[in-house]
Amino acid sequence: MKPEANLTGLFVPLVTPFTDDLRLSPDALVRLADEALSAGGARGLVALGTTAEAATLTAEEKRAVVRICSAACRAHGAPLIVGVGTNDTAAAVTLLQELAQRGDVTAALVPTPPYTRPGEAGTLAHFTALAEHGGLPLVVYDIPYRTGQPVGTSTLRALGHLPEVVGVKYATGAIDAAAMELLGSPTPGFAVLGGDDAVISPLLAAGARGGILASANVRTADYAELISLWRRDAAGPARRLGAELARLSAALFAEPNPAVIKGVLHAQGRIPSPAVRLPLLAASADSVRRAADLATAGPHRAHREIAA
Numbered sequence: 001m002k003p004e005a006n007l008t009g010l011f012v013p014l015v016t017p018f019t020d021d022l023r024l025s026p027d028a029l030v031r032l033a034d035e036a037l038s039a040g041g042a043r044g045l046v047a048l049g050t051t052a053e054a055a056t057l058t059a060e061e062k063r064a065v066v067r068i069c070s071a072a073c074r075a076h077g078a079p080l081i082v083g084v085g086t087n088d089t090a091a092a093v094t095l096l097q098e099l100a101q102r103g104d105v106t107a108a109l110v111p112t113p114p115y116t117r118p119g120e121a122g123t124l125a126h127f128t129a130l131a132e133h134g135g136l137p138l139v140v141y142d143i144p145y146r147t148g149q150p151v152g153t154s155t156l157r158a159l160g161h162l163p164e165v166v167g168v169k170y171a172t173g174a175i176d177a178a179a180m181e182l183l184g185s186p187t188p189g190f191a192v193l194g195g196d197d198a199v200i201s202p203l204l205a206a207g208a209r210g211g212i213l214a215s216a217n218v219r220t221a222d223y224a225e226l227i228s229l230w231r232r233d234a235a236g237p238a239r240r241l242g243a244e245l246a247r248l249s250a251a252l253f254a255e256p257n258p259a260v261i262k263g264v265l266h267a268q269g270r271i272p273s274p275a276v277r278l279p280l281l282a283a284s285a286d287s288v289r290r291a292a293d294l295a296t297a298g299p300h301r302a303h304r305e306i307a308a
C-alpha cells in the first residue's frame with residue numbers, strides 16, 4: 001500500500017532570499033512561504049529545489065530553510081516536499097533518513113542521479129535503494145537536461161510501482177509520445193506533476209495532477225488557478241491563462257534560474273536583494289524588466305478584475 005501523499009495542485013519551489021552580501025535572509029523566506037500558502041493558494045511548498053540554489057547552501061542553511069518552510073506548512077496544514085539531490089546512493093539514503101526523523105516532511109524530491117549517467121537500470125536500482133532504506137515517500141525528479149540521465153516510460157512506470165514512490169516531477173522538456181503514454185494510463189498512487197513551466201498548461205490538459213513550478217514564486221495565485229481550471233475541465237479560460245503564463249515563464253527563464261525570478265521579486269519589494277550565489281550571475285536589467293512587466297498585470301488578470 002502506497003503512503004498517501006495527496007500530490008494534487010500547485011507546489012511552489014521557493015527561492016532562497018539572500019542579503020546583498022549573500023547571507024540567508026530568514027525573514028524574507030518566512031514571508032514568501034506564508035504568502036505562497038495564504039494569498040497564493042498553493043497546495044504546498046518545495047524546500048531546497050533547484051530554484052532554492054540548494055547546491056550552494058551550507059548544511060546549516062539547509063536546516064534553516066527546511067525549518068522555515070515546515071513551520072509555514074504546519075500553520076497552513078500544507079504538505080512539504082524537500083529536495084534531496086546527489087549521485088551518491090548511500091549519501092542520499094542518509095539524507096533521507098535524517099529528513100524522515102523530523103516527522104514533518106511529506107515527501108522528498110529526488111532527481112535521477114546527476115552527472116554519473118548510471119543508465120536506466122542503475123537509476124531504478126538507485127530509487128529502489130532509496131525506497132527501501134530512506135524512510136520517506138519519494139517524488140522522482142525526471143529532468144534529463146540537468147542530470148544527463150533520461151528515463152523511458154517503462155522505467156518511469158517501474159519507478160511508479162515502487163511502494164514509496166508517490167510521484168514524478170516530469171520535466172523532460174517535451175510533451176511527446178512518451179509523455180502522452182505516461183499520462184494516458186495513470187499508475188494508481190503515482191502523481192504526474194509538471195516541472196517545465198512554459199509547457200505546464202498542455203501537460204495539465206493531458207492529465208497532469210499539478211505542478212512544481214519556479215515561476216509560481218511570481219503570480220502564485222494565477223498558476224494555482226491554471227491548475228484548478230484544467231482540473232475542472234474549463235478548457236477555454238485555462239487555455240487563455242496558460243498562454244499568458246507561458247509568456248511569463250519564458251521571460252522568467254530567459255537567464256539561468258532563479259536569477260530573473262529573484263530580480264522580479266526584488267523589484268516587487270518582496271526580497272531584500274536579487275543576489276544569487278556563484279556560479280549563477282545576477283540577471284540583466286533588461287530580462288528583469290521584461291519579466292516584471294509580464295508579472296505585474298497580464299490581460300487575463302485585468303479581464304478577471306473587470307469581470308468581478
Ligand SMILES: O=C(O)C1=NC(C(=O)O)C[C@H](O)C1
Binds near residue numbers: 049212215257
Ligand atoms: O526548483 C524547482 O523545483 C524547479 N526548478 C526548475 C529548474 O530550475 O529547472 C524548474 C521548475 O520550475 C521547478
